[in-house]
Amino acid sequence: MTREVTTEKGATETEPNPADEARARLGSETSEASQELAPREFTDATRLLIEEGGVLRLPESAALDVDPDEFDFAEGDTMIINLGPQHPSTHGVLRVMLELRGETVLRAKPVIGYLHTGMEKTGEQLTYLQGTTNVTRMDYLSPLSNELVFSLAVEELLGVQLPPRATWIRMLMTELNRINSHVTWAATNGMDLASTTMMIFGFRERELLLSFFEKTTGLRMNTNYIRPGGVAADLPDGWEDDVDAIAETIALRLDDYDELLTGQPIFRERTEGVGVISPEMCLAMGATGPILRASGVPWDLRRSMPYLAYDEVDFDVIVGTVGDTFDRYAVRLNEIRESIRIVRQVLDKMPSGDYRAQDAKVTPPPRARIDESMEALIHHFKLFTSGMEPPEGEVYVAVESPRGELGCYMVADGTNKPYRMHVRAPSFVNLQSLPPLLRNSLIADTVAILSSVDPVLGEVDR
């Protein structure tokens, strides 16, 4: 095959193709190397995603009206419909634009921003002590994880060491929070798959945990309990009995869930084989948490890059095989069991001592001492009006929230407020996996898949 080359004068002349000459010389075919379609197992996830990822690239305000007169089912027309932002699937204000051919989803586009609260800008206006009230409202199903990551970032910047009891209390509260979040997820997931009983069961369990949180922290949700320097207050008397009762009751109730959902044929048919994602795709999309573990990658920050005292407790990392919706459900359910295991070990091993760092620049003095000591009063005043001032620097810390890797990138400029506070929200990044997951599924599966991704729109939109 020859190639035509146009010279500057406009005349065309043909040039012998070097490939022809080479072929003639070598007597064999040339290869197009990277231009050939490689077998699937050698095609990396990025290329697969770009070729067939199923992302609908359409502006949000594009016309979504379907003219029924022009729509022809027989010809295989596609239509674009809207799911949300107000819809009964109780995962918050998420809008998904779907391109459908009949019942099959071809392409999808999640549209977010309906809950954008400007929390990162608010974080620049609040002091380090006030900052936890802001971040706790991001992932409102696991507020203690948000507070934990913010406090860890501030403590890295300050360079304070915490007493062991503070660390173990934090671990207890975040694991109880994980149980709470997964139980709520199981409840709403069951509700989305039309098992209303599961909703009632899940919220019943949730009340047990919420009353413990209220007893310890003062609030059911959005607790502002884990603060830089430790925790706000010590565990109340009798907490061991409460936690023991919680652990026992929930372990028994998990058997109820197994009976209600895991063994039930309708649930299994609706979730098995639905919304499969490969490990390479998960890693390429940055998905973390149960989505990544269900697809087979054994990555859990508590085990791989331990923080708090997770290297001193014994627990398993639950890993799935297929990466479908059922695996994600099973991973979360078993993570509840593992969290109960951790909670029991914390019960046994909880050290005594201070529940917050005894550094007057970081933690306020006990309220009783304010009446007695002038210095205590001054420290209290300084801390609550202006607060701690970490030296300049930047840091990124991450914890394993029930949804995945929750990170906080904080830049300090020497004043009492962060210069930049960014939270890496797991659901924000996990939502990118939604188009590949939804591709070629049915509309009925859309809800199941969306629910199994477990987005919490508070942290998606911040």
Place this chain on the structure above:
Amino acid sequence: MTETAPPATGVVAPASVAHGIAGLGDVPVSFSRGQEVLHPARDRYVAVAQALKEAAFVTCSDLTATDYLTAQEARALPEGVTAERFEVVTTLLSHERRLRLRLRVQVPETDATCPTLFFLYPGTENLEREVFDLFGIDFVGHPDMTRILMPEEWEGHPLRKDYGMGRVPVQFKDAPGPR
């Protein structure tokens, strides 16, 4: 390699991992609280990320930006790095090494663009859109450079330091401005 701040108590500053990775060239490296930070120039950004991807940094944890309009003196950068108004901060994670590396790319105000990492790490799609939405930094080559959090017709980039808070006056607290 410069030590920008003392690491957390009891932690020894780790040896630089970046110096052991092929293909990075002579990227300036610094440490902040014991965490390693690379400062590639904007035109070397994708090449550095590619080299790190081949060195088993399998996933991009986070991609965000900072506006240093009001704190130019506050940050300590290694030699060879000119400070600009914006910085794009990318965190890459390696499962094998159990390590994170941060890349900080300086982006000037007058030419607020940056190459995209979408073709290396598709998981940066939403993250880069968010940076565009809130800071106004355009990512060259991104398939869908539109607003993601604010409404489509919103004007302005909220997380910039010269964008006001948008407060309304309330009792005992007058109108706009930081607290």
Place this chain on the structure above:
Amino acid sequence: MVEKSSFEWKGLESLSHNFLTGRLEDFVKWSRRNSMWPTTFGLACCAIEMMAAGAADYDLARFGMEVFRPSPRQSDLLIVAGRLSQKMAPVLRQVYDQMVEPKWVISMGVCASTGGMFNNYAIVQGVDEIVPVDVYAPGCPPSPQTLIHSILTLHEKVRTGEITQRRRARAGGAAVDLSSEVAGWTQPLPQPVRIGTPR
């Protein structure tokens, strides 16, 4: 030119009261407040507490309200639960407009009532800038008990007829055109929430 009919339908309250119509009106109000179905409009953290109020421990079913209808056309009550962002405001108005009269709005939580702790560019400072609100429930998030208190306050307002009269004076919804001199009634000042459960 068509002669205007001398009969104008002014709603139940305008019927001259005798024993029968009085009982009918009470019956209508009873049925309205005992089966006031909410729309699912949970936005943020308050939505979780709203779901908890609907669940077993704080059962809303005893008030006839456990059915959260996804379709606004089939519901009476809009509980705006959570912070309303600028992008979501047109959606709220659209959902409110799709509801049929009589309809009520409870603004649940401080973010919905006044913007809450988020006094910034992104959050609408109170949903009463978008929809008329009947009861404000404070809290961050309000516990299910607070939400139930606000619901019972609304029921009380429906029982005394206060709410329905206000709708009429504002000529809201259902394309009914009324002038205030016909009604002979002026809007009272809003009442603060009473301490203690209403009867």
